[in-house]
Amino acid sequence: MAGILSSVYRSLPVSVQNLLVSAKGVTLASKRYGPRYRRYVGELMRSQWLSAQEFLAMQTVELRRLLREAASAVPYYRDALSPISGRLDTLSLGDLGDVPLLDGALLRTSTDYFLNRTRLRHGFEEGHTSGTSGSPLVWPTDVDSMQFSMAFVERHLRWAGVTTNQRSVRFTNRVLLGRHSSSPFWRYNAAKRQLLFSVYHLREDTLTDYWAALQKFDPVYIEGSPSALFAVAKHADTHRLAARKRPRAVIVTGETLFAHQRRAIEWAFGSRVFDFYGSSEGAPVICECPSGSMHLNPESGIVEFIKPDGSAAGPGVLAEMVVTSFRQRSMPLVRYRIGDMAILAEHQSCPCGRQMPVVERIEGRESDVLRSPAGGVIGSASLSTLLYVVPSRIAESQIEQIAESEYIFRYVPISGRLKPDEEQRVMEEFRSRLGSSATVRLEPCAVIPRTAGGKVRLILGLDTGVRQSQGAA
Numbered sequence: 269m270a271g272i273l274s275s276v277y278r279s280l281p282v283s284v285q286n287l288l289v290s291a292k293g294v295t296l297a298s299k300r301y302g303p304r305y306r307r308y309v310g311e312l313m314r315s316q317w318l319s320a321q322e323f324l325a326m327q328t329v330e331l332r333r334l335l336r337e338a339a340s341a342v343p344y345y346r347d348a349l350s351p352i353s354g355r356l357d358t359l360s361l362g363d364l365g366d367v368p369l370l371d372g373a374l375l376r377t378s379t380d381y382f383l384n385r386t387r388l389r390h391g392f393e394e395g396h397t398s399g400t401s402g403s404p405l406v407w408p409t410d411v412d413s414m415q416f417s418m419a420f421v422e423r424h425l426r427w428a429g430v431t432t433n434q435r436s437v438r439f440t441n442r443v444l445l446g447r448h449s450s451s452p453f454w455r456y457n458a459a460k461r462q463l464l465f466s467v468y469h470l471r472e473d474t475l476t477d478y479w480a481a482l483q484k485f486d487p488v489y490i491e492g493s494p495s496a497l498f499a500v501a502k503h504a505d506t507h508r509l510a511a512r513k514r515p516r517a518v519i520v521t522g523e524t525l526f527a528h529q530r531r532a533i534e535w536a537f538g539s540r541v542f543d544f545y546g547s548s549e550g551a552p553v554i555c556e557c558p559s560g561s562m563h564l565n566p567e568s569g570i571v572e573f574i575k576p577d578g579s580a581a582g583p584g585v586l587a588e589m590v591v592t593s594f595r596q597r598s599m600p601l602v603r604y605r606i607g608d609m610a611i612l613a614e615h616q617s618c619p620c621g622r623q624m625p626v627v628e629r630i631e632g633r634e635s636d637v638l639r640s641p642a643g644g645v646i647g648s649a650s651l652s653t654l655l656y657v658v659p660s661r662i663a664e665s666q667i668e669q670i671a672e673s674e675y676i677f678r679y680v681p682i683s684g685r686l687k688p689d690e691e692q693r694v695m696e697e698f699r700s701r702l703g704s705s706a707t708v709r710l711e712p713c714a715v716i717p718r719t720a721g722g723k724v725r726l727i728l729g730l731d732t733g734v735r736q737s738q739g740a741a
Contacts, residue, residue, distance in 0.1 A: 278446030293459030308419035410598040428517035439492030475503035501536035514538035550596025563624035654697035668728040
């Protein structure tokens with residue numbers, strides 16, 4: 269899309285922009301959905317029924333292959349793996365700790381040092397993260413890695429009862445409209461029969477247009493971030509707009525999905541919500557099955573759950589995820605500290621019959637936590653429940669920690685700012701989570717600033733490096 273989003277594109281009529289978006293869609297489709305993609309989809313549809321032991325055996329084979337290739341073709345791993353170079357063909361999953369941890373800061377400052385350039389000879393597409401940590405990462409992604417990654421997306425879509433070839437709507441963080449600032453707030457990708465909605469124009473005065481376009485287009489499924497879809501759902505609830513045409517499924521990704529968002533989205537669209545976790549740089553896929561469990565997809569990589577002291581965390585413990593990815597072949601990531609935290613479920617059985625590991629909850633970025641005055645760590649899922657005390661009164665919100673015991677709670681009110689008794693209930697909920705000595709300043713606002721990737725961050729922790737209170741977005 270970078271080539272399209274030039275000064276020329278920005279000023280073109282909407283009809284011409286649609287043609288260019290579709291042309292870009294054709295280019296991407298040729299890279300993402302080629303013969304290897306179809307083969308990978310077939311393999312994943314079969315491997316999803318492997319036993320737990322078969323998954324471990326498969327991961328051992330894939331780990332050895334990954335390390336051999338990385339040691340021979342990637343400058344960083346030639347050095348990092350040299351102490352164990354003689355054991356790469358016999359390495360077990362238990363030996364993974366012999367490989368040093370990889371920090372995101374090093375990856376961002378020395379990206380070329382991590383590239384497998386032999387993988388890029390047959391074409392590539394620019395990959396990038398959204399930069400929610402304040403420093404986005406950009407690198408070339410080879411065609412094979414793209415097709416392997418898209419096969420995981422297709423498998424999840426099939427879990428939801430749809431396929432990528434069906435008519436869809438996607439709420440995207442791409443800048444689509446150029447210099448246009450009025451409806452339509454979407455562009456059409458004919459190559460994928462996909463209507464692309466801009467997340468940057470979701471306002472109370474525009475949501476009626478979004479809703480009407482959704483009903484007219486009648487998508488088989490909808491994709492988007494929880495915050496974007498929740499904004500549409502709240503609008504539908506406020507104005508009592510019943511969905512005349514209902515998609516078969518709604519796929520949410522890119523942010524933590526909270527229970528109140530799921531309820532609102534499912535009510536508004538009359539469809540089941542399926543949660544999908546992944547990242548552009550190659551984090552293993554964790555996605556929701558038809559029985560409602562979040563399964564870690566073993567074919568996508570290995571996840572270690574690590575406590576702050578570096579030891580392994582057991583089920584039921586909030587821990588940092590350390591990633592060894594099988595998806596990103598042009599930029600291998602071995603024991604990468606991706607910065608996200610999660611809890612491995614204590615009960616690993618699932619009615620769906622798949623023996624993939626079950627994750628109880630994904631908390632989002634490690635920096636997206638609050639430190640309480642008592643020294644505790646409070647994640648986004650725990651904080652989101654405080655909104656239950658003021659139902660239908662807050663459209664969006666964000667809490668920022670500015671000192672050890674000081675916080676700012678920003679919220680976009682529905683039907684006027686919170687009343688004194690509502691504010692009191694919210695304050696009581698905060699103190700029940702953060703401690704009685706916590707000081708929270710409530711700030712109603714017109715909009716919560718988005719990140720460069722179009723996301724809403726519920727939490728800005730002390731370690732985030734982004735301060736809304738200092739005017740940063």
